[in-house]
Amino acid sequence: MAARKITLPLTEELAKTLKAGDEVLVSGVIYTSRDAGHKRMCESLAKGEDIPFDPKDATIYYVGPTPAKPGQVIGSAGPTTSGRMDAYAPTMMSVGARGMIGKGARLPEVIDAMKKYSGVYFGAIGGAGALLAKCIKKADLIAFEDLGAEALRRLEVEDMPLVVIIDSEGNNLYEIGRKAYLDSKK
Amino acid sequence: MRDINVSQLTDVIEKLCIEANYYLPGDVKCAIKTCRACEDGEIAKGVLDNIIKNFEIADAESVPICQDTGMACVFLEIGQDVHFVGGDLTDAINEGVRRGYGNGYLRKSVVKDPVRRGNTGDNTPAMITTEIVPGENVKITVGPKGFGSENMSMIRMFKPSAGLQGIKDFILEVVETAGPNPCPPMVVGVGIGGTFDKCALLAKKALMRPIDSENPDPFYADLEKEMLEKINELGIGPQGFGGKTTAIGLNIETLPTHIAGMPCAVNINCHVTRHKTEVI
Numbered sequence: 426m427a428a429r430k431i432t433l434p435l436t437e438e439l440a441k442t443l444k445a446g447d448e449v450l451v452s453g454v455i456y457t458s459r460d461a462g463h464k465r466m467c468e469s470l471a472k473g474e475d476i477p478f479d480p481k482d483a484t485i486y487y488v489g490p491t492p493a494k495p496g497q498v499i500g501s502a503g504p505t506t507s508g509r510m511d512a513y514a515p516t517m518m519s520v521g522a523r524g525m526i527g528k529g530a531r532l533p534e535v536i537d538a539m540k541k542y543s544g545v546y547f548g549a550i551g552g553a554g555a556l557l558a559k560c561i562k563k564a565d566l567i568a569f570e571d572l573g574a575e576a577l578r579r580l581e582v583e584d585m586p587l588v589v590i591i592d593s594e595g596n597n598l599y600e601i602g603r604k605a606y607l608d609s610k611k
Numbered sequence: 612m613r614d615i616n617v618s619q620l621t622d623v624i625e626k627l628c629i630e631a632n633y634y635l636p637g638d639v640k641c642a643i644k645t646c647r648a649c650e651d652g653e654i655a656k657g658v659l660d661n662i663i664k665n666f667e668i669a670d671a672e673s674v675p676i677c678q679d680t681g682m683a684c685v686f687l688e689i690g691q692d693v694h695f696v697g698g699d700l701t702d703a704i705n706e707g708v709r710r711g712y713g714n715g716y717l718r719k720s721v722v723k724d725p726v727r728r729g730n731t732g733d734n735t736p737a738m739i740t741t742e743i744v745p746g747e748n749v750k751i752t753v754g755p756k757g758f759g760s761e762n763m764s765m766i767r768m769f770k771p772s773a774g775l776q777g778i779k780d781f782i783l784e785v786v787e788t789a790g791p792n793p794c795p796p797m798v799v800g801v802g803i804g805g806t807f808d809k810c811a812l813l814a815k816k817a818l819m820r821p822i823d824s825e826n827p828d829p830f831y832a833d834l835e836k837e838m839l840e841k842i843n844e845l846g847i848g849p850q851g852f853g854g855k856t857t858a859i860g861l862n863i864e865t866l867p868t869h870i871a872g873m874p875c876a877v878n879i880n881c882h883v884t885r886h887k888t889e890v891i
Contacts (some may be wrong), residue, residue: 446852450658491675491718499673500716504751506759506792527791528850531757550658550680550850551759551794552883554678556665574678574718578734586661588654588852598654599791606652 428586434482435524440543443589445596450584451547455484455526459505460514462569463513470516477568477577484524484547485517490564491554491573499564499580501554504528507546511535517555518542527589536595546591548598613698613747615891617703620751623889624685624707624737627753629715631887632680633673638821639798639884642859646796655854659796662849662882677883680717681755683708683737686819690746701739709733720758740812742751754819754886760793766811767870776805778875779838785877786842786858791851794881798822798860799842802876805866813864814878819886822860831863838863860884 427468431439433453443449456478458466466476487507491500491600507514507527523544528551533552549557563581570576590598640709643666647659669676697703712719712734721735722728738756765785782801789797802813825832839861846869848854859882866876 448653448654454690489678489718489720491678491680492716494674494716497674500718501669501678503678505679506762508792522806528794530790530851547848548852550665550882552663552677553661553665555668555672555676556661558674559668573732574720577855585695586657588658590852599851602652602654602848603846603851604853606655606848606855609651610846 433484433524435484436482437523437543440523440545440593443545443592445589445592445598445601447589449547449587449589451587452583452585453581455486455580455582457488457580458487459487459489459559459575460509461572461575462577463510463517465518465569467513470520478579480517481521483522484526485522486580487525487527488507490558492519497558499558499561502558502561503554504549504551507531514538530599531591536591536597539593540595541593543593545589545593547587548590549585551585557585612692612694614694615749615801616697617695617700618697619891620700620749621707621710623751623891625714627751627887627889628683628708628711628755629723631753631755631885632675632715632717633669635669635676635746635883635885636821638823640666640857642822643796643882646856646859650849650855651670652848652854654852655849655856658852659847659856661773675717676885677708677757678718679720679757679759680712681757682721683734684754684756685737686752686754687739687741688744688750689741690695690748692747693744693749704737704739705735708735708737709885734833743849750778750888751890751891752886752888757883760797760881761867763789763793764814764876764878766807766874768807769873769875771871771873773873774819777873781875782838782877783841783845785879786847787845790847793879795847795851795855796849796859796882798880798882798884799858800878800880801861801863802878803863803865803874804868805874807874809866810874810876811878813866814876817862817864818878818880818884820862822862822884826863831865835861835863
């Protein structure tokens with residue numbers, strides 16, 4: 426099955442067309458953030474303050490890239506383990522940040538929030554940082570520069586190869602894919 | 612007695628940090644390609660194709676294979692007839708890591724305190740393990756270790772009555788619990804025996820051994836094969852999306868242990884299992 430091309434922002438309408446197991450090539454604007462950045466953003470939101478980007482229909486990539494070599498847009502930039510952002514993801518979705526890109530399992534409360542806010546959890550290939558960096562055409566540091574690799578960046582991506590792991594109905598490729606494989610061996 | 616200036620270690624460690632992070636070892640590449648050929652599912656094949664493309668890009672362009680360029684685990688086998696001169700050995704090792712991670716554009720992923728955090732800014736300190744061996748050479752291995760997989764590792768102090776079955780069940784339990792988190796296909800390092808601390812070190816050392824090698828004891832060589840097969844029957848698959856390839860290698864290292872115990876440690880690594888060695 427050929428991968429489907431989609432363009433961000435991730436509107437509710439677009440989110441609802443994506444199903445667990447879909448291979449997609451994503452283009453558009455995404456924002457990077459990991460543990461420390463999420464902590465700061467959620468603290469700001471709790472105080473009623475704005476965060477450094479407009480969260481409406483936004484997609485957040487859980488990544489801490491290597492420093493760019495001279496001439497590179499960005500260094501290697503594969504996903505980090507998403508579970509560490511589980512404590513913050515429902516809050517981010519509650520203000521409109523609908524898309525998440527990472528790798529690894531999510532907690533039930535994150536999946537519940539995805540169903541409530543039509544969220545989508547995309548998987549990028551963990552450990553494929555050199556390949557994924559090729560899809561990043563522009564990278565701008567927008568906040569939290571003191572966090573180094575964890576600083577908040579605005580990225581423009583083109584045909585980023587992702588797989589829908591959990592869709593807005595809560596269907597989960599980690600369960601479906603494994604079951605399908607094991608059933609095929611019976 | 613042979614004098615070795617510690618600045619030589621600094622130079623070698625700088626180079627090994629960079630090379631280990633850019634160029635995946637041949638045995639790992641070969642195992643990934645073999646598994647790609649055996650995989651049936653479309654998503655699993657696509658993932659492995661992209662993993663192969665990724666290490667080819669890293670090779671061709673001399674860039675980090677993965678953005679988690681790890682903590683620098685440095686193993687030194689020091690000949691007992693070596694005399695280090697020219698400064699503090701630990702400082703020299705850390706200087707090598709500092710230069711490697713700086714000049715190689717590698718990510719600085721070390722915090723100075725486990726609870727209070729705060730990035731050290733240069734990826735030091737290295738995690739150093741030394742061993743005294745006969746001779747007058749120094750064998751240096753740098754194995755950058757990412758934490759997506761490190762976080763999924765476990766150790767358990769078994770009663771001897773748990774027996775071989777206890778060890779087998781534990782290895783599968785650790786892999787099952789890790790699931791998609793450590794970027795499968797993974798490499799599994801198993802340490803059995805010794806004390807609590809030595810057992811964990813055995814598991815780490817098992818990850819430094821090429822995955823196309825086997826334990827010299829046929830009993831453990833068979834156990835390595837059996838457990839790799841069992842892991843690949845779990846169906847977790849590449850990236851956890853389902854499939855045949857959950858692990859591409861499993862190495863076991865052992866030590867004698869106490870009459871009252873049977874420690875077992877399982878150290879998980881991802882498909883970017885990196886290590887590079889040089890002898891001075």
